[in-house]
Amino acid sequence: xxxxxxxxxxxxxxGLIGGSIVQALARGGYRVTGYxxxxxxxxxxxxxxxxVAGSAAGAVTGADLVVLAMPLPQLDGALAxxxxxxxxxxxxxxxxxxxxxxxxxxxTRLPRARFxxxxxxxxxxxxxxxxxxxxxxxxAPWALVLEPDTDLPAWLSLAxxxxxxGAKPVPTTAAEQDAAIARVIGLPHMLAEALALAGLHGGExxxxxxxxxxTAGSRVARTRPExxxxxxxxxxxxxxxxxxxxxxxxxxxxxxxAGGSVRELAEAGHxxxxxxxxxxxxPVDLAADxxxxxxxxxxxxxxxxxxxxxxxxxxxxxxxxxRPVR
Amino acid sequence: xxxxxxxxxxxxxxGLIGGSIVQALARGGYRVTGYxxxxxxxxxxxxxxxxVAGSAAGAVTGADLVVLAMPLPQLDGALAxxxxxxxxxxxxxxxxxxxxxxxxxxxTRLPRARFxxxxxxxxxxxxxxxxxxxxxxxxAPWALVLEPDTDLPAWLSLAxxxxxxGAKPVPTTAAEQDAAIARVIGLPHMLAEALALAGLHGGExxxxxxxxxxTAGSRVARTRPExxxxxxxxxxxxxxxxxxxxxxxxxxxxxxxAGGSVRELAEAGHxxxxxxxxxxxxPVDLAADxxxxxxxxxxxxxxxxxxxxxxxxxxxxxxxxxRPVR
Numbered sequence: 001x002x003x004x005x006x007x008x009x010x011x012x013x014x015g016l017i018g019g020s021i022v023q024a025l026a027r028g029g030y031r032v033t034g035y036x037x038x039x040x041x042x043x044x045x046x047x048x049x050x051x052v053a054g055s056a057a058g059a060v061t062g063a064d065l066v067v068l069a070m071p072l073p074q075l076d077g078a079l080a081x082x083x084x085x086x087x088x089x090x091x092x093x094x095x096x097x098x099x100x101x102x103x104x105x106x107x108t109r110l111p112r113a114r115f116x117x118x119x120x121x122x123x124x125x126x127x128x129x130x131x132x133x134x135x136x137x138x139x140a141p142w143a144l145v146l147e148p149d150t151d152l153p154a155w156l157s158l159a160x161x162x163x164x165x166g167a168k169p170v171p172t173t174a175a176e177q178d179a180a181i182a183r184v185i186g187l188p189h190m191l192a193e194a195l196a197l198a199g200l201h202g203g204e205x206x207x208x209x210x211x212x213x214x215t216a217g218s219r220v221a222r223t224r225p226e227x228x229x230x231x232x233x234x235x236x237x238x239x240x241x242x243x244x245x246x247x248x249x250x251x252x253x254x255x256x257x258a259g260g261s262v263r264e265l266a267e268a269g270h271x272x273x274x275x276x277x278x279x280x281x282x283p284v285d286l287a288a289d290x291x292x293x294x295x296x297x298x299x300x301x302x303x304x305x306x307x308x309x310x311x312x313x314x315x316x317x318x319x320x321x322x323r324p325v326r
Numbered sequence: 327x328x329x330x331x332x333x334x335x336x337x338x339x340x341g342l343i344g345g346s347i348v349q350a351l352a353r354g355g356y357r358v359t360g361y362x363x364x365x366x367x368x369x370x371x372x373x374x375x376x377x378v379a380g381s382a383a384g385a386v387t388g389a390d391l392v393v394l395a396m397p398l399p400q401l402d403g404a405l406a407x408x409x410x411x412x413x414x415x416x417x418x419x420x421x422x423x424x425x426x427x428x429x430x431x432x433x434t435r436l437p438r439a440r441f442x443x444x445x446x447x448x449x450x451x452x453x454x455x456x457x458x459x460x461x462x463x464x465x466a467p468w469a470l471v472l473e474p475d476t477d478l479p480a481w482l483s484l485a486x487x488x489x490x491x492g493a494k495p496v497p498t499t500a501a502e503q504d505a506a507i508a509r510v511i512g513l514p515h516m517l518a519e520a521l522a523l524a525g526l527h528g529g530e531x532x533x534x535x536x537x538x539x540x541t542a543g544s545r546v547a548r549t550r551p552e553x554x555x556x557x558x559x560x561x562x563x564x565x566x567x568x569x570x571x572x573x574x575x576x577x578x579x580x581x582x583x584a585g586g587s588v589r590e591l592a593e594a595g596h597x598x599x600x601x602x603x604x605x606x607x608x609p610v611d612l613a614a615d616x617x618x619x620x621x622x623x624x625x626x627x628x629x630x631x632x633x634x635x636x637x638x639x640x641x642x643x644x645x646x647x648x649r650p651v652r
């Protein structure tokens with residue numbers, strides 16, 4: 001078989017995402033060992049019947065897949081602590097929001113590792129292992145980074161695993177995923193923060209009159225600020241996304257100041273939202289070819305299955321996907 | 327008794343808001359007659375057992391309260407058509423989002439009318455009489471405009487009626503309510519439109535990765551654009567609100583461009599949202615005095631009851647309210 005089978009998986013970081021991955025993998029029949037430096041998460045995981053190692057190096061020893069699920073500031077230290085315990089064929093992945101910083105850190109610390117960056121588009125406003133949910137990734141997009149130096153069998157093996165968890169693996173480069181994330185995670189958080197604050201600037205009367213649109217628009221300002229900065233800082237594409245949004249708002253502002261209407265933005269925004277909501281998808285056959293896969297991701301597609309036939313190489317694989325149809 | 331009792335109420339416009347008012351009033355035991363130029367809404371109201379007149383003038387004849395619940399562009403025509411049918415003591419109110427334009431139209435068309443502008447902060451994404459809900463106004467703020475020339479007994483009588491419907495009457499001037507609305511209705515809609523559009527500008531990949539924050543942030547871009555323009559156009563305070571939001575976003579943009587962090591906005595926005603969510607309220611006694619009532623609204627308060635005792639004038643009234651406590 002050309003693909004890795006991931007008989008032993010280590011998950012480092014047992015918060016909401018790592019904890020959910022442990023629970024989903026265990027439910028899927030995978031042999032999984034967790035680790036977290038926080039004794040609270042360790043106790044929560046052990047107390048609910050999961051295996052937790054005493055150290056990061058202990059968790060990854062003998063593992064054929066390592067999932068890095070710690071906060072970004074702890075990533076570099078974790079890479080250092082596991083470097084000596086990794087096998088030569090061990091596949092490493094992560095779950096961070098921005099893919100370029102992680103790619104840089106791994107290339108520096110573990111230049112020969114079979115690393116594939118990942119980003120599950122799932123989460124809740126809660127945190128911690130006990131908030132974890134083995135169904136969290138069901139139907140969730142999961143960006144899976146395919147760079148020129150990415151090991152393709154490792155990438156495909158991970159795609160199989162993600163499909164097993166019910167997720168939708170989306171092939172993309174680190175730069176393209178970060179540019180997309182700037183617009184659908186960074187920008188919505190910035191707009192929600194600005195709305196929450198500009199609403200408050202209007203005084204108590206406005207806060208008492210605030211109804212559905214203020215509530216919905218500022219909802220993600222409930223997110224802890226240290227997470228928001230992790231998702232935004234150091235992403236150059238967010239500058240472009242902010243410029244785009246500021247330009248749209250400034251045009252409406254100038255129209256109002258000239259006695260005109262916000263109609264142009266209202267109509268274009270409405271059309272954009274409805275177009276997004278009403279997208280329809282159809283099945284497609286794919287080749288195990290990096291350029292074809294990346295184009296599929298660019299077109300809004302994802303992988304639904306990797307079918308392994310008896311054959312010695314990647315050409316014997318059949319990939320199925322879904323993509324938007326017009 | 328110093329207050330109007332509203333024995334016969336006419337509601338002009340039988341869409342979602344007008345229809346809900348008709349249904350709430352009927353359930354509250356009020357005698358209510360509706361009117362709508364659209365035969366679909368007339369049939370819906372009659373078919374579910376409500377009284378509908380054959381013309382606007384017919385509906386208001388003999389009414390001691392008229393509720394204008396038609397779209398703003400139809401308001402002026404409606405005022406012209408009912409002018410001759412109003413009694414000398416008839417109280418008129420409306421339900422429009424912006425209060426200054428309505429006030430101007432009424433002062434021009436019906437300069438001697440006992441008019442009190444109103445704005446229920448309630449609604450759904452649906453429309454039409456059949457989408458109406460007699461419970462729509464339960465716990466909903468309802469701005470009730472108190473200008474220097476407002477008839478105070480008419481204002482207080484309406485406050486009693488709104489409390490009867492389960493709503494929270496908020497005393498405010500037209501200018502102050504429009505300034506507040508700019509920040510909690512106009513601005514959230516502009517930001518949602520900009521987000522929907524800037525997300526689309528990122529291409530199909532971003533739309534496939536769009537998750538909770540994009541969904542929540544662009545939700546109100548589902549609103550029909552012609553409604554959004556009605557809520558935004560001609561409101562000078564929206565220019566200030568947009569300037570405020572643009573300034574906050576531009577500061578974050580510049581921080582990112584300088585290699586810095588969005589932390590300042592993330593922290594301030596988070597604090598603002600949590601402060602709004604965690605407001606607590608306590609009871610207060612109020613006098614039937616316009617300045618005291620307006621200050622109460624400015625402080626984030628509303629009316630919960632108007633208690634009428636045996637007495638010849640407003641001084642015999644006892645008003646109860648709720649307001650934020652620190």
